[in-house]
Amino acid sequence: TYLRAMEEIGAEGSKSGLSLLDQRRAVMTDATPSAATPAAALLADAVAARARNEVDFAEAEVQADVLCLTDLQPELLVVVVLAAGINQLPAIAATCKLLRDIAQSEEASEGLARLSYPAESLAADGAPAYESWRMLLRDDNAHGGMWAIELSQAVCNWKSNNARPNFSGSFYQNRVTKLAYCGLTRSVLVIIDAYGENDLRAAHQSTLLLEEVGGRDGQQRRVVSVSTQTHEYRVRGQGHQVCVLHFPANVFTAHVDKGARLFLHYVFNGDWHNGLRGTDYECIQLLELTLSDAACFFRGGALPQGCRRKFELRPLQYDHAANGAHTWGLPQNVLDRYAAGNWGQGPR
Numbered sequence: 125t126y127l128r129a130m131e132e133i134g135a136e137g138s139k140s141g142l143s144l145l146d147q148r149r150a151v152m153t154d155a156t157p158s159a160a161t162p163a164a165a166l167l168a169d170a171v172a173a174r175a176r177n178e179v180d181f182a183e184a185e186v187q188a189d190v191l192c193l194t195d196l197q198p199e200l201l202v203v204v205v206l207a208a209g210i211n212q213l214p215a216i217a218a219t220c221k222l223l224r225d226i227a228q229s230e231e232a233s234e235g236l237a238r239l240s241y242p243a244e245s246l247a248a249d250g251a252p253a254y255e256s257w258r259m260l261l262r263d264d265n266a267h268g269g270m271w272a273i274e275l276s277q278a279v280c281n282w283k284s285n286n287a288r289p290n291f292s293g294s295f296y297q298n299r300v301t302k303l304a305y306c307g308l309t310r311s312v313l314v315i316i317d318a319y320g321e322n323d324l325r326a327a328h329q330s331t332l333l334l335e336e337v338g339g340r341d342g343q344q345r346r347v348v349s350v351s352t353q354t355h356e357y358r359v360r361g362q363g364h365q366v367c368v369l370h371f372p373a374n375v376f377t378a379h380v381d382k383g384a385r386l387f388l389h390y391v392f393n394g395d396w397h398n399g400l401r402g403t404d405y406e407c408i409q410l411l412e413l414t415l416s417d418a419a420c421f422f423r424g425g426a427l428p429q430g431c432r433r434k435f436e437l438r439p440l441q442y443d444h445a446a447n448g449a450h451t452w453g454l455p456q457n458v459l460d461r462y463a464a465g466n467w468g469q470g471p472r
Contacts, residue, residue: 198226205232210240210261211424233257237265241435245269264423266307269437271422273303273411276430279452280392280408282320287455295458295467296320298327298392300410301447304440305373305422311353312376312418314369315442318392319449319468325393327367328355333395333407334375338384347399350375359444361470366444373418386413 205227208216213236217227226232234257237246245268246260253267254260264271278300286293298318305312316327336346352369359366376386391398392405400407411428415421427433449468450459461467 201226202229202232202235206235206239210236213261228258230257233261237261241265241268242437245435245437264307264419265435269435270304270306270313270440272434272436272440273422273427274432274434275300275302275410277428278390278408278410280390280406283402283404283406287458294321295455296324296405297452297454299452300390300408301442302440303410303422304436305418306370307419309370310373312371312373312422313440314371314390315440316365316367316369316392317442317444317447318365318367319452319462320363321467322362322469324363324365327365327392328352328357328369329394330367330369330390330392331395332371332410333389333391333400335387335389335400336384337387344384348375349395349397349399351394358442359470361472363468364449364470366442368440376413376418376421377416386416387411388413 201223205213205216205223213227217224237257237260240261245265254263260268280298280300282294282296285295285297287295296319298316298320300314301317302315303312314330314332316330318324318327330352332350334348334350336348338344350371353372354370356368357365358368376388388410389400389407390410391402391407394403395407396403398407411431413421413425415425422433449462454462458467
């Protein structure tokens, strides 16, 4: 596999006119498409297989035509690390001392940082908050920004909403638009965009509910209500609020057993000790926390369909004007009231 990959790299480099060093630089800076990418991926797969003990190298190395890892050029091994990606770094480092040294090198760390984070989150010579690129990776570039998850289906309604045509009944709706993990404060940020009548309740009193289902029979259940640590309003009007809530990250952990499933729910303006029943507002499920550690989940946990993960700069952004009530698919009479200034109004 290594020999075939090296032959492919040589062929691809010849076609593109790039030397192996130029190809490696292209991968690291993401400046141009790298001709080494397919072959480097092939090498990365081979290294990952070795790390998983799927290849019997003890038997294979008896054969004269087997190429050892130590025979590969360091530049090529850096390309392997970059092609495998940051999530495979522990497996690669565990393969052998040579690959561990390559994986922990500043050259590979810089390449992975430039591939993993937006250029705006990195200073020209590395983020000044860190002594090295490796330290930046270990801290997940927390000084440069945070991992955020954009939600598309987290809609919470007042249970008594009345949007019948030609009827001016009360109508309230709010949405959790984005979640993020802040590595500096070890907190989970939640952005709430809420619309309603002129007596719209305070968004900062909203709570998260952690439902833990586990036990040997899968029936044991534990529900914990989590209140905010701090909050900040981006918009605070009589009928429209945009609020960023900060929750402690250490509560996002399963306690029943290691095999428990953890679901994250939300109730606008607080759950009033009603748990998953909600209040006069619905209790909605946001997502399942497929990894018990909040930092790991926001970086790479499985997401429901329609959700999107990205690394964002500080402060956490949300364009409430572009994503306002006119884009929510609300009933027409509610939209008419909104356009007339009789519903969902912000600060005057």
